[in-house]
Amino acid sequence: MTYSYNDIDSYLNGELQAEELQQFEQELRSNTQLQEQVNSYRLLNSTVGKHQLAEQTIPELKQLLDPLTQQYFKQQKAKVFTLKRSMYMLAAAASVVLILLLALPGVSPDGYTVDNMPGAIVRGKEEEKAKAAQLFNNEQYAEAVQAFQQLKASGPADAAVDFYLAVSLLKTKQYTAALSLFEPLANGASVYAEDAHFFAALSAYHLQQHEKAKQYAEQVKEGSRYWKNAKAILKKEK
Amino acid sequence: MHADQKYITALLDHDQRLISEIYQRFAPNMKAYLLSRGCSEDDAGDVFQEALIDIYKLANDGQFVLTCPFEAFLLLLCKRKFINKTKKTSLTVVTNSDEDAYTHIPGDVNAGAAEHVAQVEKEQLVMLVLDEMGNCKEVILKSLLKKPQEEIAEELGMTYAYYRKRKSNCMGELAELVRNHSRFKEIVS
Numbered sequence: 001m002t003y004s005y006n007d008i009d010s011y012l013n014g015e016l017q018a019e020e021l022q023q024f025e026q027e028l029r030s031n032t033q034l035q036e037q038v039n040s041y042r043l044l045n046s047t048v049g050k051h052q053l054a055e056q057t058i059p060e061l062k063q064l065l066d067p068l069t070q071q072y073f074k075q076q077k078a079k080v081f082t083l084k085r086s087m088y089m090l091a092a093a094a095s096v097v098l099i100l101l102l103a104l105p106g107v108s109p110d111g112y113t114v115d116n117m118p119g120a121i122v123r124g125k126e127e128e129k130a131k132a133a134q135l136f137n138n139e140q141y142a143e144a145v146q147a148f149q150q151l152k153a154s155g156p157a158d159a160a161v162d163f164y165l166a167v168s169l170l171k172t173k174q175y176t177a178a179l180s181l182f183e184p185l186a187n188g189a190s191v192y193a194e195d196a197h198f199f200a201a202l203s204a205y206h207l208q209q210h211e212k213a214k215q216y217a218e219q220v221k222e223g224s225r226y227w228k229n230a231k232a233i234l235k236k237e238k
Numbered sequence: 239m240h241a242d243q244k245y246i247t248a249l250l251d252h253d254q255r256l257i258s259e260i261y262q263r264f265a266p267n268m269k270a271y272l273l274s275r276g277c278s279e280d281d282a283g284d285v286f287q288e289a290l291i292d293i294y295k296l297a298n299d300g301q302f303v304l305t306c307p308f309e310a311f312l313l314l315l316c317k318r319k320f321i322n323k324t325k326k327t328s329l330t331v332v333t334n335s336d337e338d339a340y341t342h343i344p345g346d347v348n349a350g351a352a353e354h355v356a357q358v359e360k361e362q363l364v365m366l367v368l369d370e371m372g373n374c375k376e377v378i379l380k381s382l383l384k385k386p387q388e389e390i391a392e393e394l395g396m397t398y399a400y401y402r403k404r405k406s407n408c409m410g411e412l413a414e415l416v417r418n419h420s421r422f423k424e425i426v427s
Contacts, residue, residue, distance in 0.1 A: 005410030006403055040413045046299065047361050048368060049382040054298040061249070061294060064257055065287050072265035073283030115262065191263045225266055 003027065003034060008041050071115070107228040109202055109236065117164045129161070136164050141171040159185065163192040170203060179203035179212075186216060198226035205233050213237055242308035249294045260290070264309055268316055277320055285323065289315040292358050306350030314351040315358060359425045360416075367415045374408035381405045 003024065010016050011024050028034055117133040132147035148165035155161070166181035182203055185196035201216035214237045220230035248256030265286060272282040289312055296302055304311065368375050380390045391401035416422055 005406040005413075009402065009406035009409065037413070040417070041409055044364060044409055044412055044416075045382065047364050048378060050299045051295050051361065051365050052379055052382060054295040057252075058291060058294070061252055061291065062287075064252060064254055065290060068258060068261045068265075069283040069287045072261050073269055073279055073286065191259055223267065223270070 003037075005037070005041065008038055011038070012042060012045070107232045109205055109229055109233045111232075112198070112202070112226055112229045114167050117160070129158075132161075133164070136168060139171075141168040144168040145172060145174070159188070159192050163196065166196075166199065170199060173206075175203045175206045179207065179209075186219070194221065194224055195226065198224065198230050201230055201233050205237070210237050240304045240306060240308070243304045245308045246293065246297045246302060246304055249290060250297055250300065260308075264312055267309075268313065271313070272316065272320060275320065281320075281323065285316050285319045286312075289319055292319075292362070296354075296358050296361060304354070306348075306354070310348060310351040311354050314348065314355045318355055318359070356425050360422070363419060363421055363425065364412070364416055367419060368412055371408070371412065371415075374411060377401070377405050377408050378412065 007016075007024065011021070016024055028038065117136045128147070128151055132144055132151055135141075135144040135147055145165065145168045148161055148168060151158070151161050152165060162181050163185055166178045166185065169175075169178035169181070179200060182196045182200035185192050186200045187193075188196075197216050197219045201213050201220065204210075204213035204216060213233055217230040217233040217237070220227055224230070245256060245260055247253070248260070268286055269279070269282050272285060273279065277285065292315060293311070368378060371378075377394065380394060381387070383390065387401070388398050391398045394401060396404060
């Protein structure tokens with residue numbers, strides 16, 4: 001017996017009479033084409049329903065994704081200035097000097113950048129963390145140290161707090177305290193472990209703990225954004 | 239279920255902390271990878287964000303189970319999206335024999351990732367085909383709304399019996415169009 005999509009729809013909606021249902025299921029057991037049709041009908045129903053539902057909440061999700069995509073992927077567009085001819089000469093000369101300054105010494109251990117701490121704009125219970133993140137992102141590192149230390153003292157263990165506190169300590173040249181935080185991060189399993197290897201090396205380098213600096217710098221992987229800085233530490237520690 | 243299922247749940251729950259973690263953990267490598275293939279920064283950001291939205295759609299019914307590391311799934315999805323983008327815009331892809339920043343992903347997880355990506359692409363194809371089905375699209379989309387079917391038939395200006403017949407015929411048509419689509423064969427092969 002041949003079944004139409006109308007029959008399949010009735011079957012899936014539980015609308016077949018007992019006898020019809022029995023016949024349909026009997027056919028379904030042996031007819032692979034019907035099995036395929038029922039499966040694909042069911043799959044299409046769930047796929048379209050699922051996507052239709054998702055479309056309603058995607059704008060809300062995009063509100064979270066857009067700033068992060070901007071932060072991690074997109075560069076600020078540079079302003080365009082019009083220069084007079086004589087200014088071009090000066091600009092060119094300045095560029096040469098700048099290139100020489102940048103190129104000659106190579107990458108320095110301290111020539112690193114750190115991403116902004118995410119979550120600077122949140123509501124409710126995360127407000128204190130957001131304030132600390134804001135201070136960090138505004139490069140107010142001394143204030144950020146205090147804010148993160150309060151968070152660390154009052155809240156549960158949080159690798160993000162430890163990492164950004166440690167970077168703030170590093171930025172304010174409190175190398176011993178920074179190293180004591182970077183070491184467990186580097187040896188832990190958090191998302192900061194990889195970056196912490198470099199920062200532990202850098203802290204140790206500033207503390208003139210040569211072996212430790214080398215040991216952590218050697219663990220920075222080649223794909224890491226801090227690989228060149230780590231190489232610079234190794235070069236200086238030779 | 240893989241431990242990285244937490245990132246799927248985070249997307250579904252709009253969990254700001256874990257979504258930030260997704261960017262923090264995976265965006266730098268993904269960006270470096272895409273830029274090394276000739277992708278612009280803007281396009282790399284679009285590819286990454288679109289991939290996350292695709293995963294969100296795939297998992298939206300709460301049934302999706304991640305069987306490989308999230309990074310492997312995301313990487314493969316970004317790669318496929320970038321390749322499709324280059325096909326559309328005739329951009330040149332820089333090819334590299336090694337996978338640069340992704341040498342830490344073992345080969346055996348790629349099978350799981352490939353299965354997930356194929357699922358994403360199949361679902362995209364269904365929605366693409368549906369989008370071109372005119373009145374059938376309206377009938378199918380309305381039929382899936384959480385309201386009495388009789389009410390939907392009335393809204394569409396059809397008798398209930400005709401609406402039911404039309405709906406199942408449209409679903410049948412959609413199934414056939416998807417099955418016969420050239421991309422479907424590509425995806426399942």
